[in-house]
Amino acid sequence: MDIVNQLQRQYVDFLSSLYREGLLDDQFLQIQKLQDESNPDFVNEVVTLFFEDSEKLLHNLAIALSVDQQHVDYQKVDACVHQFKGSSSSIGAQRVRNICVSFRTCYDAKNLEGCLRCLQQVKDEYYLVKNKLQTLFRLEQQIVAAGGAIPIMG
Amino acid sequence: MPQTKELLHVLAVDDSLVDRKVIERLLKISSFTAVESGSSALQYLGLDGEKSSSVEFDRVNLIITDYSMPGMSGYQLLKKLKTSSALRKIPVVIMSSENIMSRIDRCLEQGAEDFLVKPVKLSDVERLKDYMLKGQGEDDKVKAAYKRKLQEDDPSSQSLSKRPPLVN
Numbered sequence: 369m370d371i372v373n374q375l376q377r378q379y380v381d382f383l384s385s386l387y388r389e390g391l392l393d394d395q396f397l398q399i400q401k402l403q404d405e406s407n408p409d410f411v412n413e414v415v416t417l418f419f420e421d422s423e424k425l426l427h428n429l430a431i432a433l434s435v436d437q438q439h440v441d442y443q444k445v446d447a448c449v450h451q452f453k454g455s456s457s458s459i460g461a462q463r464v465r466n467i468c469v470s471f472r473t474c475y476d477a478k479n480l481e482g483c484l485r486c487l488q489q490v491k492d493e494y495y496l497v498k499n500k501l502q503t504l505f506r507l508e509q510q511i512v513a514a515g516g517a518i519p520i521m522g
Numbered sequence: 523m524p525q526t527k528e529l530l531h532v533l534a535v536d537d538s539l540v541d542r543k544v545i546e547r548l549l550k551i552s553s554f555t556a557v558e559s560g561s562s563a564l565q566y567l568g569l570d571g572e573k574s575s576s577v578e579f580d581r582v583n584l585i586i587t588d589y590s591m592p593g594m595s596g597y598q599l600l601k602k603l604k605t606s607s608a609l610r611k612i613p614v615v616i617m618s619s620e621n622i623m624s625r626i627d628r629c630l631e632q633g634a635e636d637f638l639v640k641p642v643k644l645s646d647v648e649r650l651k652d653y654m655l656k657g658q659g660e661d662d663k664v665k666a667a668y669k670r671k672l673q674e675d676d677p678s679s680q681s682l683s684k685r686p687p688l689v690n
Contacts (some may be wrong), residue, residue, distance in 0.1 A: 395641045395643075396639070398643050398644060399544065400643070401644060402544075402547045402548065407547060410547055413543065414540060414543050414544060415537055416548075417540050417541050417543055421538075421539055421540055447592065450619075451537070451538060452592065453619065454538050454539040454540075454541060454619050454640065455541065457619060457640060458538070458540050458541050458544050458640065458641045458642075459540065459544075459643045460641075507663055
């Protein structure tokens with residue numbers, strides 16, 4: 369019992385810190401609410417889709433922005449960032465979403481340097497939240513393996 | 523009479539895979555089809571004029587579509603649906619990540635039942651079941667007028683519903 373309590377407390381502390389630091393917002397809680405006995409892996413499934421989608425988008429963005437100023441396809445950049453903004457917003461990855469918002473001002477202004485800076489920032493934020501979410505899932509697995517239930521945060 | 527025991531069939535249109543997964547779960551309805559574009563939606567419903575419909579279109583109880591999609595936008599899809607004598611009675615709900623009043627107005631005027639601002643939440647979706655279950659007795663324009671809402675006032679509820687409370 370003690371180990372379960374310890375793990376559960378760790379989980380709550382960790383998840384709380386993600387909200388506190390603004391990495392996740394309320395939408396993540398909404399996503400968690402959709403998980404139940406009939407869909408026990410829902411959060412993991414959606415987040416995995418998000419990871420796959422995001423990595424494709426980052427790859428496409430890197431390609432779109434790897435050319436010289438005159439040849440940048442800003443419409444393509446727009447399409448990618450718009451999608452990234454949408455998906456990060458849908459799972460509650462707040463900081464990623466916020467970078468996408470500032471990214472838009474850069475490509476609207478056709479500012480290649482600004483875009484490259486934003487790309488780096490969005491990559492950093494994405495990998496950070498990815499890392500944190502993977503840690504979160506590992507904690508969940510440990511709790512379940514130890515016979516406990518994953519705490520529901522209100 | 524609403525047949526609550528009947529399977530409800532929802533068609534969701536969104537180019538984002540993540541969003542299709544979320545909407546599917548939000549709706550929690552037994553019969554659900556998701557497609558990734560307006561043209562796929564029309565094909566599915568048998569409106570593309572080339573193939574015959576892959577479903578009896580009077581079995582689709584609700585169409586929920588993203589606004590911004592490559593190719594055909596949600597608004598363009600809405601227009602096509604509302605000008606089709608076969609499909610215009612199916613309630614259509616638009617989703618958008620952007621909360622733009624003129625966009626909302628345009629969609630409602632074109633016959634959309636509701637306009638949800640993304641990310642879509644459980645509370646937004648709760649009401650969708652009402653559209654699917656009720657009959658077509660109400661005057662559409664009256665419904666649209668009551669749905670106008672200043673979304674800036676109520677950040678907790680991002681879709682059109684009752685007027686927000688004045689005191690929190």
